[in-house]
Amino acid sequence: MEGPANTLTYLIAGFAVIFGIMLIYLVSLLSRWNNLRKDAELLKELEKKE
């Protein structure tokens, strides 16, 4: 038995995909939340003017 194949590169690629995609999603969530907060402030200004 020659022992397990050397597939380390694929493992690294796999983890890169897993954490990469999760990170992208997190960033998208954070940026969307930021936009909402800016909109909220804008709307509060508008409300005060009325």
Add this chain to the structure above:
Amino acid sequence: MNQVTPFLRALSAVVWKDLAAEWRSREMLSAMLVFALLVILIFNFALELDPVGRANITAGILWVTFTFAGTLGLNRSMAVEKDRGCLDGLLLAPVDRTAIYFGKALANWIFMLSVAVIVLPVYSILYNINLFQPGLLLVILLGSEGYVAVGTLLSTMTVQTRTREILLPILLFPIVIPVVVAAVKASGNFLAGLEMAEIQPWLNLLIVYDVVFTAVSFMVFDAVVEE
């Protein structure tokens, strides 16, 4: 018992309206037909096959043709309602909404079967294969029912969106994959003359799909047409 007759009357009214309207203009049917024949033509050149190879994929070509032509019919059937304001008119009528659903679905089914009625002999002639086998006809009946059951529900939604025609295939195709898989396998097996035991699982799958999705579709139909 009193509730059945108005329901059936409404249903047949919807079906009859669609059939009569289509018979007068024949726009949709001719479009579906020409489209189907063109698809077969394109396949002829795209997949250059000898008779043996062709026998293997006849089922596939037929169902791809039906799937795409079916989308045309579904889109058109609903677009006509919306554009002429018939949909709103129908909804104002004091009729059970599900009668409208079954009426439209039945009409769509008839249209799809009409396409099959013409495609089958044409294909048979072009490729010298006898497609008029009861098994194949059964599969076409079952497969198109499931397709049309979901398609009618989804096209009712998409006709109310901005993107309309483009959206229907995107919504419909992933959902009808079980129908396509089962129909192609069952059709192919019938054409190859395999035993019933081999074909049975596919027919069962088609029947289950038809029952489940017809039931679910008419149950939720109300939600897609209320104002």
Add this chain to the structure above:
Amino acid sequence: MTAQPTTLKILTVVTVLMLAAATLMVILYAPLEAVMGQVQKVFYFHVASGWTGMLGFFVAFVAGIVYLITHKRIWDIVGVAGVEIGLVFMLICIITGSIWARPIWNTWWTWDPRLTTATIMELVYAAYLMLRQGVEDPDRRARFGAVYAIIGFLSVPLTFFSIRIFRTIHPVVIGGGDSDATGSFDMTAKMLQTFMFSLATFSVLFVTLLWHRIRMGKFADQLEQLKMKLLA
């Protein structure tokens, strides 16, 4: 928008810790598989992601039903959150499935029933988002979303079975005898523990993300209503 409830803050911290622990467990604790080598370790998070993807779609399914019955906005928000998160994790599952297949079967794609069904589900839920984008009226958008989430989820078992039967009759040429177990291997005790912990971690991760996403959805909804009031 009200501040984050303490429970959520704690949950978020727990999630991060569990994720770190699970990763360490996969890398250090789980043993090396005899034939496939290191890439087999992708399996733990691959399955866990698939599980999370299914959870998301299931949540959307239930939320859809409840919305159609109650017509309360919150259920629409829950539905979208479920689909979004499901989409993200199902994507992770599909891509890692491909990465796993490559060194083992020497192909990027094996048409395995589970992975193929996962891809079809991914397309269904992408279609869900496209459907919603095409509808202006919020109530109609919610109703259509609910209907499609229900239909989409129900199609999954049928799709899976149709492909599975398809495959037992036409076994895959590449990929060995048992096409059902994508790279089958027997799990030792340590592997099983790592596997279960990964599942648990991703489940917690799902709940945390869902909660955050729902909060964001409620916030966005409030702003929409405020906008309509002010600009009316």
